[in-house]
Amino acid sequence: MTASPTLVEVEEAVPSSAPPTSGRRILTTVTRDKGALACLVFLAIVVLMAVAAPLITKLSGWGPYQFDSAAINSDLGGVPHGSLGGISGSHWFGVEPQNGRDLFARIVYGARVSITISLSATLLTGILGVVLGMLAGFYRGWIDQVISRLMDFLMAFPALIFMIAILSSLPSGNRPVLLVVVISAFGWPYLARVIRGQTMTLANREFVEAARASGAKDSQVVFREILPNLRGSIVVMTTLAIPGYIGTEAGLSFLGVGVSPPTASWGQMISSSVSWYSVDPMFFAIPGLFLFLTVLSLTVLGDKIRTLIDQGEAA
């Protein structure tokens, strides 16, 4: 291919020379905004649940794999006793129909799965996206050709169908690791594409030329001149990616190819609630609510951070 469409106005997307928005400024602005603060508090709770899961379930009294046959009505096919899915003093969020596992404990352990998988996937996509994007944008030529064609190829894949297909045909093995690898393999091109474009424009700027003229090596130019200028985009792209990965993990578990039972995962809880939703709506409402609120909080915060960084760069 000798020709490609070029957006003439692409120059405008270059970060300006204003000092980048500092982490502290973002934090103070976020804590002043009531909505954003609420999101931050909710996320702190979820992270706390994930980190201290064994401790919390010790306090609440029920583990995630403990069956409580007294909490369900075996005459009615295992519907929980009491209203609202068996919410009571001992089962704070009620119990699972049929086997009486404590929903609170499973939510707490499910937070662990969600957070670990999404953060690891974000880290892995971040590394892959930044390294490959910078390589392509900095060296251009055949390296760029190879990486760009690889990106085209990965982005042409119907990612969801393919992820399900791969995960279902792989031997069970270490499910969480497989999930992270598969999610990242299809996720990095979206970050790399942006990084590549920005690296290309940054590499032509005067300060890079100046650094080269004063004898800087490639590695110094990349790490000292270009990478710091990409910070804003990296922060924005990755914070906005985390909720997406939480949703993907839950979706894959919902479809039965994610984390394998009996390990608790929010998506999988919702999936097992499908056959119960008309008699025990709390069974899907509780994990559904947690999933929704987590994704929402992350989206709201990501959005805020993007606005702040954009303003910082326009200032």
Next chain:
Amino acid sequence: MMRYVLGRLGGVVLILLAVCLFTYLIFFKLSPDPAVMICGKTCTPERIDSIRDVLGLNQPLLTQFWDFLSGIFVGRDYGSVHCSAPCLGYSFQTNESVWSMITARLPVSITVAVGAAVLWLLVGVIGGLVSAVKQGTWWDRSAMGLALGGVSVPNYVLALLLQYVLVVKLQLLPFPSAVPFADNPLLWFESYLMPWVVLAVGYACLYARLTRSNVIDTLAENYYRTARAKGLNGALIMRRHALRPALTPITTIFGMDFAGLLGGALITETVFGLNGIGKMAADSIAKNDQPVIMAVTLLAAFFVVIGNVVVDLLYTALDPRVRVVSS
């Protein structure tokens, strides 16, 4: 321009070939032997071998791949079973050619996809437009808040919630089912309404946010100010100077999203039990019916790649600022 188009088409063919080969390798390396699966439990090694022969699995890998590719254009035979021209494989689990399985389910998938697309375009673009014009008012703030919520709700959660409230509790709608339009237009509409809404919500919210920010950006452009200063009439400025540049990016994103809907509708179709291509994919993945999984992956990739090219060509036509630069 012609050269550009030809180049792009060449790229398309290459990418599709790569997708094809990659899918083929993955499935035939990782999956359990299809011959063993067809043969069942009471099986002898000789029988497995003869089935492998019929399926062509004893051939070297490249020959197998070539058979698969040529089957798409000229058809192929599996022993006594003939699979005619666009042969994307043959499912021995359902005893049907994959192509006829796909075409049988296409109407349902198209209904779901087109209905949802119409819904999200209307709601998203109009909502975003109103928000942009009324920027900063309570309407704008609540619409954008709602949009953030809509982007964040997983569609299977929304599907269960709607089904519980509208079908089980209030009994306003019937359980979704693939009712043909000709049988009962009203029932058809009612059955597809929830799937449309569930599939459309995420996109609608995204489009609303996008439209709003695009329109707000254009309203700050110099040419818009010039047009106003010239005293042009309001509706005309809105249409020609604000909407057109603001909506061009939406057109291209819509093209990509719509092309990717085959994969996107998988969850919606599965949750509502609508027998479209997405559900067929999920079912065959559960049953490990490889030819079907292969074909759907390929078909979905085909749509995405074609969508990509169409969008690029459209963009050049719609936005005069984008030019084909020959080097």
